[in-house]
Amino acid sequence: GAVVSQHPSWVICKSGTSVKIECRSLDFQATTMFWYRQFPKQSLMLMATSNEGSKATYEQGVEKDKFLINHASLTLSTLTVTSAHPEDSSFYICSYRSMNTEAFFGQGTRLTVV
Amino acid sequence: GQSLEQPSEVTAVEGAIVQINCTYQTSGFYGLSWYQQHDGGAPTFLSYNALDGLEETGRFSSFLSRSDSYGYLLLQELQMKDSASYFCAVGGGDYKLSFGAGTTVTVRA
Numbered sequence: 001g002a003v004v005s006q007h008p009s010w011v012i013c014k015s016g017t018s019v020k021i022e023c024r025s026l027d028f029q030a031t032t033m034f035w036y037r038q039f040p041k042q043s044l045m046l047m048a049t050s051n052e053g054s055k056a057t058y059e060q061g062v063e064k065d066k067f068l069i070n071h072a073s074l075t076l077s078t079l080t081v082t083s084a085h086p087e088d089s090s091f092y093i094c095s096y097r098s099m100n101t102e103a104f105f106g107q108g109t110r111l112t113v114v
Numbered sequence: 115g116q117s118l119e120q121p122s123e124v125t126a127v128e129g130a131i132v133q134i135n136c137t138y139q140t141s142g143f144y145g146l147s148w149y150q151q152h153d154g155g156a157p158t159f160l161s162y163n164a165l166d167g168l169e170e171t172g173r174f175s176s177f178l179s180r181s182d183s184y185g186y187l188l189l190q191e192l193q194m195k196d197s198a199s200y201f202c203a204v205g206g207g208d209y210k211l212s213f214g215a216g217t218t219v220t221v222r223a
Contacts, residue, residue, distance in 0.1 A: 006156075034210065043201065043213045044157065093156055097209045101145070101164075105156040 002028045004096050006106025013084055013113055021079045021109045023094030029074035030096050034103075035067075038091040050077040050094075084113040116140040116204050118214035125220045132189045134217045136202035139183060144205040146178050146185045151216070152198045160200075161187065189219070197221045 003026040013019050023033055033050040048069050049057040056069035066088075068080040081088055089112050097103040118138045126132045138146065145164040149157035163169055163178035163185060175188040189196055199216040206212070 001159075032209065041218075043215045046210060046212070049208070049210065095211075097205075097211065099209070101162050102147070102159040103149075103157075103203075103211055105158070108156045110154075 001102065002096055002098070002104040004094060004104050004106040006094055006109060008109055009107055010110040011112070013111070015085055015113055016083055018080055018082045019084055019111060021081075021092055021094075021111075023077045023079070023106050025075045025096060028096075028098075030077070031074065032096075033071065033077040034095040034097065035069065035077075035079050036093045036095060038093065038108075040091075044093065047079075050079075052077075081111065084111070086113045089113045116206070116212035118202055118204060118212065120200075120202055120214040120217050122215065123218040123220065125222060126192055127222050128192055128194060130192045132192060132219060134187045134189070134200055134202075134219070136185050136187070136214055137183055138185075138202070138204050138214075140204050140206075140212075142207050143180065144207060146176075147203050147205070147211070148174075148176055148187045149201045149203060149213075150198050151201065157201065192221050194221050194223070 005024045031052045035047045036044040038044045047062045050069045050071040052071045058064045071077040093108040094106040120136045147162040148160040151157040161176035168177045173190045178185040201216045202214045203211045
């Protein structure tokens with residue numbers, strides 16, 4: 001299966017700062033990656049679809065200026081949480097799915113904003 | 115859009131069988147899949163059904179009835195390590211996945 005590597009696994013940042021999360025495809029090329037957010041004891045909510053070489057597509061209610069997605073190469077997609085606030089504290093996960101079967105996930109990033 | 119319903123939690127003893135039901139409503143159906151997630155970890159794929167019927171993978175099986183918009187995940191010979199959250203998910207034509215709220219399975223000795 002596809003290997004998706006996400007970094008960092010956890011990060012603590014001060015309110016008002018920005019945090020970048022990287023998601024790499026190690027053994028395949030990904031034209032599309034998906035970014036999810038998960039609050040404790042809740043489901044995975046799709047935030048956006050990252051498209052290589054073009055703008056990301058955001059789900060309704062997700063602020064594109066706050067959650068910046070860059071997919072500059074076929075092996076790297078990044079999510080930057082800008083001007084982070086405590087309510088942005090969550091588990092962020094990237095995912096790859098080439099066909100309508102299995103999805104492969106990164107290890108996830110636990111973001112805590114203090 | 116898509117919506118999925120599954121029970122919030124199930125508790126069972128080691129060696130038991132647990133069935134997690136999932137009903138869904140979707141504008142376009144591209145299969146029902148199941149994922150397991152342990153606390154603090156990322157989801158891992160368990161099973162996928164595109165057609166009606168039963169898919170068996172070791173101790174886990176998954177069933178789909180497209181006419182009923184219904185599926186289930188069957189966990190047999192429960193082990194302590196099976197304590198986790200289980201999510202059903204439906205796919206759209208754009209490869210996006212929509213997840214259910216998750217079922218927390220607690221296995222007791």
